[in-house]
Amino acid sequence: MASHDDLPSAPHTIDDFVKGYSESGRLRGFRCPHCGLVTATWGLACARCGKVGLAETELTPRGRVSAFTILHVPGDEFLNEAPYAYVVVDLDGGGRITGWMSGVHQEKELKIGERVRFEPSYKPGVQFVHEAEPAAPG
Numbered sequence: 001m002a003s004h005d006d007l008p009s010a011p012h013t014i015d016d017f018v019k020g021y022s023e024s025g026r027l028r029g030f031r032c033p034h035c036g037l038v039t040a041t042w043g044l045a046c047a048r049c050g051k052v053g054l055a056e057t058e059l060t061p062r063g064r065v066s067a068f069t070i071l072h073v074p075g076d077e078f079l080n081e082a083p084y085a086y087v088v089v090d091l092d093g094g095g096r097i098t099g100w101m102s103g104v105h106q107e108k109e110l111k112i113g114e115r116v117r118f119e120p121s122y123k124p125g126v127q128f129v130h131e132a133e134p135a136a137p138g
């Protein structure tokens, strides 16, 4: 019987990933070499074809909002941002990822299907902004 130690482990902790977002300015994800599925979430096996061996890849930093909600009671790191949007984004190159948008204070300020892009932030998680917004200086 295989012991737990024989199983491949996740290549990064969530913390590593989040740190990587702000340090590299890139979104990291995984790609299945067998069927090509791109996913933001590591798994032991591919969610589509079931084969093991997901390889790390870079995700497209643009996409469309597929769901969102406005958060009025934030965690400590986001006390200055509230209310803000917690968003689910379908990335152009594949993969669905959750993130936040500080410039969205009310539901009417964002629409399902709206274009957004990743904007690196020193805050935890993945920050998105409206696609048309100019890049932050520096």
Ligand SMILES: [Zn+2]
Pocket: 032, 033, 034, 035, 036, 037, 046, 047, 048, 049, 050, 051
């Ligand atoms: Zn696959």
